Amino acid sequence: MSSPAVHSKSTVIPGLRYRNAPAAIDWLCQIIGFERHAVYEGENGTIGHAELTLGGGMIMLGSQKDDEYGRSFKSPAELGGIETRSVYIVVPDADAVHARAVAAGAAIVRPLQDTPYGSREFGLKDPEGHSWSVGTYNPWQPHE
Numbered sequence: 001m002s003s004p005a006v007h008s009k010s011t012v013i014p015g016l017r018y019r020n021a022p023a024a025i026d027w028l029c030q031i032i033g034f035e036r037h038a039v040y041e042g043e044n045g046t047i048g049h050a051e052l053t054l055g056g057g058m059i060m061l062g063s064q065k066d067d068e069y070g071r072s073f074k075s076p077a078e079l080g081g082i083e084t085r086s087v088y089i090v091v092p093d094a095d096a097v098h099a100r101a102v103a104a105g106a107a108i109v110r111p112l113q114d115t116p117y118g119s120r121e122f123g124l125k126d127p128e129g130h131s132w133s134v135g136t137y138n139p140w141q142p143h144e
Helices: 021-032 094-103
Strands: 015-018 035-041 047-054 057-063 087-090 107-114 120-125 131-135
Touching: 015 021, 021 035, 021 047, 021 057, 021 094, 057 087, 094 107, 094 120, 094 131
Parallel strands: 015 057, 087 131
Antiparallel strands: 035 047, 047 057, 107 120, 120 131
């Protein structure tokens, strides 16, 4: 088996479903700093598929759908805040993202703090209850 080519972009891309995907895209771009890479509209103001980038990473998302596959997804808001995943976002300035989140009234679930492993980070929930950790820790850098 040959080794894969070296990529400057992430090869692991989380996918999410939102009840209000257009609002989620706006929030993720305005608060966390994602940029719209591609947004494909669906029917009735929904999002069929969207790709948002941040640095060398990407997430994909779309509107919840009432089909066999789509019914297997629930937002944390529909499950009493229960989640089975979170996403860590590497940013150059966690304080700036934190300030935007607080100004927008985001739910901060872990305070902005310095960690023993050299990160400045915090945790927050998006408007539909998905957890996001935001910090300066870059796991791609060599560890001591």
